[in-house]
Amino acid sequence: MSTGISGWVPVEHRWFGLDRRQMRPALFVLVVALLLIYGWPALNAVVPWDNPTKAGDVLDLGDGATAVPPVGWQLEDGALVSDRTGVSATSDNVKLVKAGTTIQMSGASFDGTAAQFLDQVITSENPEADISGSPATFTTTSGLVGVVRSASGTGGDELLAAFKMSSTDPVRAPALLVNVSAVPGEFQQVSSEIDTFLRSITPGADE
Amino acid sequence: MTIAASTAKNAQLEAIDESGWGARFKFFQPHNPAFWVYVIGVGAGALGMIKYFGPALGGTYRLAVTSGIVFFGIYLIPWLIFLRRQNRYTAQPGKLLATGFVWGAVAATFWIALPANTALLEIWTKLLGPTGANTWAAGLSAPIDEEWSKGLGLILLIALAPRLVRSAYDGFIIGAFIGLGFQVSEDVLYAYNNATASFGVGQLESSLFILALRGFAGITSHALFSAIFCAGVMWILGRAPGERRIGRGIAACLAAMFLHFAWDDASGLFGWSNFLVLFAPYLILMPLAIATLLVVRRLASAKERAWMRELLAPEVETGVIDQPLLDAVSGLHKDRRHFRKLVHSRHRARHLIESAGDLAQEIAAAGGHETPRVAHARAEVLRLRGN
Numbered sequence: 001m002s003t004g005i006s007g008w009v010p011v012e013h014r015w016f017g018l019d020r021r022q023m024r025p026a027l028f029v030l031v032v033a034l035l036l037i038y039g040w041p042a043l044n045a046v047v048p049w050d051n052p053t054k055a056g057d058v059l060d061l062g063d064g065a066t067a068v069p070p071v072g073w074q075l076e077d078g079a080l081v082s083d084r085t086g087v088s089a090t091s092d093n094v095k096l097v098k099a100g101t102t103i104q105m106s107g108a109s110f111d112g113t114a115a116q117f118l119d120q121v122i123t124s125e126n127p128e129a130d131i132s133g134s135p136a137t138f139t140t141t142s143g144l145v146g147v148v149r150s151a152s153g154t155g156g157d158e159l160l161a162a163f164k165m166s167s168t169d170p171v172r173a174p175a176l177l178v179n180v181s182a183v184p185g186e187f188q189q190v191s192s193e194i195d196t197f198l199r200s201i202t203p204g205a206d207e
Numbered sequence: 208m209t210i211a212a213s214t215a216k217n218a219q220l221e222a223i224d225e226s227g228w229g230a231r232f233k234f235f236q237p238h239n240p241a242f243w244v245y246v247i248g249v250g251a252g253a254l255g256m257i258k259y260f261g262p263a264l265g266g267t268y269r270l271a272v273t274s275g276i277v278f279f280g281i282y283l284i285p286w287l288i289f290l291r292r293q294n295r296y297t298a299q300p301g302k303l304l305a306t307g308f309v310w311g312a313v314a315a316t317f318w319i320a321l322p323a324n325t326a327l328l329e330i331w332t333k334l335l336g337p338t339g340a341n342t343w344a345a346g347l348s349a350p351i352d353e354e355w356s357k358g359l360g361l362i363l364l365i366a367l368a369p370r371l372v373r374s375a376y377d378g379f380i381i382g383a384f385i386g387l388g389f390q391v392s393e394d395v396l397y398a399y400n401n402a403t404a405s406f407g408v409g410q411l412e413s414s415l416f417i418l419a420l421r422g423f424a425g426i427t428s429h430a431l432f433s434a435i436f437c438a439g440v441m442w443i444l445g446r447a448p449g450e451r452r453i454g455r456g457i458a459a460c461l462a463a464m465f466l467h468f469a470w471d472d473a474s475g476l477f478g479w480s481n482f483l484v485l486f487a488p489y490l491i492l493m494p495l496a497i498a499t500l501l502v503v504r505r506l507a508s509a510k511e512r513a514w515m516r517e518l519l520a521p522e523v524e525t526g527v528i529d530q531p532l533l534d535a536v537s538g539l540h541k542d543r544r545h546f547r548k549l550v551h552s553r554h555r556a557r558h559l560i561e562s563a564g565d566l567a568q569e570i571a572a573a574g575g576h577e578t579p580r581v582a583h584a585r586a587e588v589l590r591l592r593g594n
Contacts, residue, residue, distance in 0.1 A: 026240035040326035
């Protein structure tokens with residue numbers, strides 16, 4: 001029993017100065033917390049991705065906008081048109097991964113041109129980033145005009161492409177950002193697939 | 208008469224001992240291993256918080272984060288007033304509740320839930336595919352990671368204040384404070400995330416949007432889930448005599464996790480109707496959550512109400528407190544409403560109930576002994592009763 005003085009631990013309950021009676025709950029909390037913090041990531045590391053894109057797949061970018069993903073990449077985020085899930089053009093996310101290359105697409109609400117949107121993205125994410133000087137124009141097969149900027153460094157290659165998803169009223173249309181990042185030496189191997197993918201971006205049917 | 212008085216006095220002393228009411232809470236306990244686990248959790252959570260918000264505070268998203276903190280800081284005030292009113296019967300000390308709040312806001316969120324959710328969401332995405340995960344992953348991850356991370360805070364508080372945290376109602380109130388801390392922290396995080404989704408355009412409007420959206424949804428969010436979950440944990444542990452109800456405890460924990468799951472996955476549960484996807488969270492899930500909360504609160508308070516009656520029984524015998532006042536101070540909402548009608552004055556009823564509560568608190572703090580503060584509290588009850 002307690003000696004009656006708050007904080008005084010009877011000698012028979014001490015272990016290296018700690019109160020042994022509270023060891024069980026403390027260890028329980030520590031073990032459960034560590035299981036949640038490190039157990040799930042460990043399990044995640046052993047569960048492989050198994051959602052490769054197939055010939056004929058079409059990505060749903062919302063409001064009828066689509067893109068055709070390169071075949072054989074892992075679709076880690078995003079919906080296909082065949083899923084019929086109802087994607088919002090201003091909040092859609094797509095992630096495609098193949099070896100050391102990742103393609104991420106993000107829809108956003110933005111009033112302005114594609115070039116202004118890309119400037120906003122660069123300013124908000126990392127204004128100090130080593131992005132190439134002037135943006136280049138990029139036109140998709142459907143006639144959608146976007147801007148592309150790229151960066152290259154010891155960490156790998158990066159390509160940013162911005163589009164406004166309307167040919168008739170681009171200023172008020174939803175914006176789409178495509179961010180491609182590749183580990184060193186990887187980009188050249190997939191550049192033609194990325195080029196074809198970017199050209200496949202199509203605005204909604206009502207355009 | 209003497210035997211009856213002595214029986215009532217013994218019951219009073221037993222109630223004080225069982226409830227731990229009046230015991231003081233000391234946070235700094237270097238001899239207690241639970242203290243060090245708490246410090247590690249909150250310390251690691253604070254580092255995670257700085258890592259998450261640090262770059263934003265010094266860069267583009269400063270306005271989103273600061274406005275989120277200010278808006279949800281203001282939002283916190285009515286919540287604290289509301290929960291303070293719920294902290295009745297053998298009320299918990301503010302310092303203990305603040306310790307729980309900090310665990311919820313810092314450790315449960317940034318130390319445990321954030322990394323655990325990130326990994327578990329990805330596991331579900333791998334298993335269900337991106338579309339399936341979009342519909343179900345949040346509801347299959349958050350109730351596990353978040354309810355457990357908050358519940359761990361209660362376990363630590365039991366180890367830090369074993370005399371104070373005894374009944375299911377203690378778990379209910381402490382759980383609500385841990386959940387509230389979690390909720391506000393998560394709200395600020397959402398304000399920041401929403402601003403990043405629009406690449407920093409319209410940050411103030413974005414924070415206001417999150418305040419409106421999550422502020423309303425917050426009525427039946429983490430504070431409610433944790434109150435139910437932690438009451439369940441206390442029933443499982445059965446720390447008060449006669450309160451070990453393992454089945455009821457598991458049911459309460461599962462109910463909290465189910466409500467959390469249903470709220471997060473409403474689009475999957477009600478996917479067959481566009482109307483229900485939009486409105487079922489408010490028309491079905493909110494009333495269901497509130498009804499569950501009220502049932503759990505009623506069941507959880509039974510022991511505390513019994514303690515309160517035993518604690519004040521000697522005062523009833525000496526006529527300081529009459530039966531209707533005892534019923535009101537130890538009763539449910541309907542008992543207090545009945546008492547208001549009986550005394551024909553809302554103010555007088557409130558004052559009488561509060562003064563009887565003060566007397567009970569002073570008796571508990573004095574360990575059942577007669578002290579000047581007990582005498583004063585008793586005199587106050589008599590003054591208000593007009594004797």
